Amino acid sequence: MVHLRFKIHYATAFGSNVCITGDNELGKWGEPVTMTHNDGGLWVYDVEVDSKSKALAYKYLVTEGNGNTLWEGGENRNIDPSALPSDSVVEVFDSWRDISSPEATYFASNIFREVVFGRHESKATKAAPLNGKVPADHVLARFEVVCSTVSPNCRIYLSGSCATLGRWEANQALELSDAEAPYWRLTLPIPRSELPFSYKYVIVDDTRNKYRWEQGDNRGNFISKSGTIHFNTSSGPDVKVVLFNDYEFRFPFKWRGAGVAVPVFSLRTKNGLGIGEFPDIELLVDWAVKAGLNMIQILPISDTTVFKDYRDSYPYSALSVHALHPVYLNLEAMTDDKAILAEVAAKKQVLNKLKEIDYEEVTKVKQELFKRIFETKKAALEKDGKFQQFVKENQEWLPAYALFCHFRDHYGTTDFSKWGENSVITKEKITAQTDPKSPIYNSILFSYFLQFHLDKQLLHATQYAAQKRVGIKGDLPIGVNRFSVDTWVAPHLFRMNMSTGAPPDAFSDDGQNWGFPTYAWEVMAKDGYAWWKSRLGQMQKYFHAFRIDHILGFFRIWEIPGNQVTGLLGRFNPSIPIWRWELNNAGIQDVDRLCSPYIRAHHLNLYFGNQANYAAEHFLDEYQPMCYHLKPAYATEKSVVQNLTKEEQSFKTGLFRLIQNVVLLRHDGEGSGQAGERFYPRIDVWKTPSFQELDSGLQENIKRLYISYFYERQEEEWRQIGLERLPAIKNASKMLVCGEDLGMVPQCVEPVLNQLGILGLRIQRMPADPKIEFYNPADYQYLSVCTTSSHDMPTLRGWWEDDRVRSQRIYNDILTMFGEAPYYCEPYVTQSVLHQHFHSPSMWAIFPIQDFMGLSPELSQRDPKEEKINEPANPLHYWRYRMHVGIEEILEDHSKWTELLHFLVQSSGRSIN
DSSP states (O other): OEEEEEEEEOOOOTTOEEEEEESGGGTTTTSOEEOEEOGGGEEEEEEEEOTTOOOEEEEEEEEOTTSOEEEOOSSOEEEOGGGSOSSEEEEEEEOOOOTTSGGGTGGGSHIIIIIITOOTTOOOOOOOOSSSOOOTTEEEEEEEEEOSOOOTTEEEEEEESSTTTTTTOGGGOEEOEEEETTEEEEEEEEEGGGOSOOEEEEEEETTSOOEEEOOSSOBTGGGOTTSOOOOOOTTSSOEEEEEEEEEEOOOSSOOOEEEEEOOGGGOOOSSSSSSOOTTHHHHHHHHHHHHTOOEEEOOOOBOOOSSSSGGGGOTTSOSOSSOBOGGGOOGGGTOOOHHHHHHHHHHHHHHTTOSSOOHHHHHHHHHHHHHHHHHHHHHHHTTOHHHHHHHHHTTTTHHHHHHHHHHHHHHTOSOGGGSGGGSSOOHHHHHHHTSTTSTTHHHHHHHHHHHHHHHHHHHHHHHHHHHTTOEEEEEEOSOOOTTSHHHHHOGGGEETTEEEEEOSOSSOTTOEEOOOOEEOHHHHHHTTSHHHHHHHHHHHTTOSEEEETTGGGGTOEEEEETTOSSSTTOEEESOOOEEHHHHHHTTOOOHHHHHSOOEEHHHHHHHHGGGHHHHHHHHEEEEETTEEEEOGGGSSHHHHHHHOOGGGGGGHHHHHHHHTOOSEEEOTTOOSTTOOSEEEEOTTGGGSHHHHTSOHHHHHHHHHHHHHHHHTTTHHHHHHHHHHHHHHHHTTOSSEEEEOOOSSOOTTHHHHHHHHTOBEEEETTOOSSTTOSSOOGGGOOSSEEEESOOTTSOOHHHHHHHOHHHHHHIIIIISOOOSOOOSSOOHHHHHHHHHHHHTSSOSEEEEEHHHHHTTOTTTTOSOGGGGOOOOTTOTTOOOOOOOSSOHHHHHHHOHHHHHHHHHHHHHTTOSOO
8 A cells, every 4th residue: 555645735714625526545536625724825635555555646626715726727636556565655736726826827838838948858767766676764755846938948957955966056966867858856765864955946057057047935934844854654655756746846036938820821842733732831941940940830721622622711601610721732742653753743833923813713723633533543542651541541531521512512512401312411421421332432432641741741831841940830710611511510509590790890881790600608518519629620730820810709699690691680609698678678668660670761861872863663662651571582692692683783782771770689589569578789880770760869878788798798698708718728729829809898708818827919000009109119018919901901111101190100109200201111110110029028939931021121012901811801812822932942042031030030039049
């Protein structure tokens, strides 16, 4: 047997207790054991376990007097009784792990532990075992501290007050093993005569000239403030082993890094075929290393092949959340067939000369060549062990994806409602139709083949990046295509009659309707968010960090009825409605007047001018003089789009405005007329003629309800929802989580993100506070990513030229430069802007490569309008931006630009050394 004595310091409030729970004797997880409280906030639990037991997992928690439970953060702890001396007492001094501590949240991610600060060159051996022989007058001590951000040229040492620990002499400090980093360990015998002692950890560089001591009081004082240590116990033999599990190294600084943002499709190299490809990432990594950057951020790379035309260039409309897009495959890495390679070379000559991506031609050429390569390779796939292993490991999603692609091509549409007997799919059907004996198996095998090579090429690129200490940051779109593999296989997880979008913002006065179905969160919760865990598990194979597109959607989503086109008639879901009794108390009785489009004759003149009579005759019914209802065929935005003739297209905007001319929206499913109990204010209601034509008293009452709905009553509910959903997302992988939290940001968002260790986004031109025009980067919080632009915005140069009034103000007020701002965003202006951002407190400063190019007179000659990647207000935008210079040229001919960037990064302290 082994007698384990767990000890932990925790200052509890009256009525609260510290408990331990875990495997078997440690509380069986469901039955926490209350520890014994000693003086000084020390909690103790003694238990005997079989010395042959396997490793036991455990954790601490606090049960509060009000019934709440507070768990410590981080992974489960482990102790292995079989690795301890039998018939002995082992004291375990644990340190409480705060749930929001760096090592329990953001520093626990693989971008730090495996990439930027990975101990790639370490040849250390593990700390000495704990069950070796120890003289009777000694105790075996194992020291353990967790630190994920030790520079490659540094190590952690231990120094203390006793002779064995060097008597605080830095040059006598003892080195800890990094063999199991980020857990740094040292095991050594200490004479009992040297007890008690105090100690600290110190980071030392390889030259032993630079020392960085951890902050705070000396450790070890908790052993005995009276000067004696209770190493003996009346119930067993002397203590032989003491484990000091000290958890976090107490860092005196906050590490900061820098990166570049560029879509894979935008990369230009000599190897690419008209578009950026996965192997091109490796060249970009080489440049990033020279520039001192540790992160490359890309846009989504999921398969989006829905329409088979330019619309599939939209990277946020995933056909499958698991499958990668074949357009990113490099053909030369797939074949050595000379005829095919000659054709690839010929196509390169044409497509690589284009300023922008010809998406349709690229995908057409590649698909044709993919099929030819497949025909030369398919006979060998059955005996290809790596291919077979890939198919086996991805059975959860790969067969369904391949079958979906087959039906898409067979039926000529992804709208599976038009697939007849295959409109509804089951696991049994998928298994049967993807069986090797199936008549369509050749088509299935083709999709397997492409995904196998995509996985191979992307893994090679991201592993290459990790070895160079450059992390790859992926992008998690908020939605999936309405007709996707995921909605086909698991329609119960989606609200297919609703659409995801955003309320009006700086990008669009009409709001945005992305067309994705919203999530049935209550259904997803029933299996512990398994769909999300699977999705993130797939991403983790390739990425070290990821951006959550529209993270506000995990608190509440802007949900738009499926029969609408714009985002103006949406509402937040979930949200606390305006109840009928509130309307009654506000003197609002005629709800039908407020919920129905308010259409009068003068509105027709406003929207249709001299075509008002035509509009009244063809689209409206006059139910009393000068008062109108929309005909059923034109009652929704989508029906307007479907039913207007080609000659009537000029009426679309006016009809949309009539449909949007309401004050309140009814709850889903609640009837028309005076029925219904739940209502929601129409966003930007004061802009509607319906509101403007109410009497002033009623307007004031509606304004108060509007403010209550959008800015007051929802905060606590949304906070609770965020704390329920986001931990499931965060804990599904080891990737660093970054949230795109732009737009109408509830007050609860930032505290929740901070608690969970999720980084927010700061863009200088888009402050969340409407009272300020620009952020000052010096005011950013540490848990943030700062940048100058996003893919949805003009580049820094583009904005500077387009908005001369605001660029003048930022020139004088933020950059503190005197006089008139230059018309163009000259390199010195770009450098000043980047300098401020690099020196900000933000953990990461990541900039679009277009804005980096603004530092160079040579590289900033391109028209900045050509560098904008997306137009958010245009749902049919063609995503085709491509770098105007190749990465090889950048590496060979633009070293001064790279050196300047490296200087800006290093001088701001954003480095690993």
